[in-house]
Amino acid sequence: MGTITTYMGHRFDPVNPQMETLDIRDIAHALSLTCRGNGHVKQFFSVGQHCIMCAREAEARGYSKRVILACLLHDASEAYMSDVPRPFKEMLHEYVALEEKLIDLVYTRFIGSTLTEEEMKLVKKVDDEVLYYDMLELFGIPWGEKVELEIKPDHSFQPFEEVEQTYLNLFEEFIQ
Numbered sequence: 001m002g003t004i005t006t007y008m009g010h011r012f013d014p015v016n017p018q019m020e021t022l023d024i025r026d027i028a029h030a031l032s033l034t035c036r037g038n039g040h041v042k043q044f045f046s047v048g049q050h051c052i053m054c055a056r057e058a059e060a061r062g063y064s065k066r067v068i069l070a071c072l073l074h075d076a077s078e079a080y081m082s083d084v085p086r087p088f089k090e091m092l093h094e095y096v097a098l099e100e101k102l103i104d105l106v107y108t109r110f111i112g113s114t115l116t117e118e119e120m121k122l123v124k125k126v127d128d129e130v131l132y133y134d135m136l137e138l139f140g141i142p143w144g145e146k147v148e149l150e151i152k153p154d155h156s157f158q159p160f161e162e163v164e165q166t167y168l169n170l171f172e173e174f175i176q
Contacts, residue, residue: 004080006021006023006026006030006080007025007026007029007030008023008025008026008029010023010026012026012080014080014081014098014102015098017080017101017102017105019105019108019109022105022106022109022110024110024168024171025168026079026080027073027076027079027106027167028048028163028164028165028167028168028171029079029160029164030078030079030080031046031047031048031051031075031076031078031079031163031167032046032048032049032160032161032163032164032167033046033048033160034046034047034048034078034079034082034083035047036049036050036134036138037085037134037138037139038083038085040139041138041139042137042138042139042140043138043155043157044157045134045137045138045155045157046158046160046163047075047078047083048160048163048164048166048167049154049155049158049163050075050130050134051071051072051073051074051075051167052072052163052166052167052170053130053151053153053154054071054072054074054123054126054127054130055068055069055071055072055170055174056151056170057071057126057129057130057149057150057151058070058071058122058123058126059174060149060150060151061126061150063122063126064119065174066111066112066115066119067119067122067123068174069110069111069171069174069175070107070111070115070119070123071123071126071127072167072170072171072174073103073106073107073110073111074103074123074127076102076103076106077099077102077103077106080102081095081098081099081102110171110175128144129144129147129149130149130153131143131144132144132145132146132147133149133153133155134153134155137153137155138155
């Protein structure tokens with residue numbers, strides 16, 4: 001299989017990923033430029049912004065640094081494999097298996113290990129609850145049941161450079 005060249009110049013094989021080719025700068029950069037909803041949104045809103053919102057919500061809930069980082073990193077595979085909308089992804093079993101392998105590698109590289117079942121549930125819960133507001137703001141339709149977040153969702157346009165730097169700053173804050 002072939003490789004892709006990342007923003008930082010790494011040769012990355014998404015089918016056979018190697019931990020040493022994962023770079024937080026590549027992830028922050030790519031996610032800050034990747035639009036939510038496959039671009040079918042009312043205004044540009046990046047996957048990076050979504051991940052930052054998830055991390056801030058996890059922090060506001062008093063979750064552990066590991067869960068906060070996991071929320072920040074939960075879509076990191078999209079930096080290397082692109083995003084596939086949920087309804088279509090459900091049909092792509094091999095893609096899902098590769099994505100799970102990659103995200104486990106991301107968590108191991110940056111958090112020290114894969115997530116426990118309980119940590120995975122917390123990350124999924126935050127992601128789904130933030131998604132409700134993403135769908136409402138970006139598409140004009142609610143998704144799932146409304147929940148009150150601890151943070152105030154911000155879907156305003158932010159230049160990718162600001163999102164990238166915020167992502168990296170948040171990572172540095174919680175990696176220690």
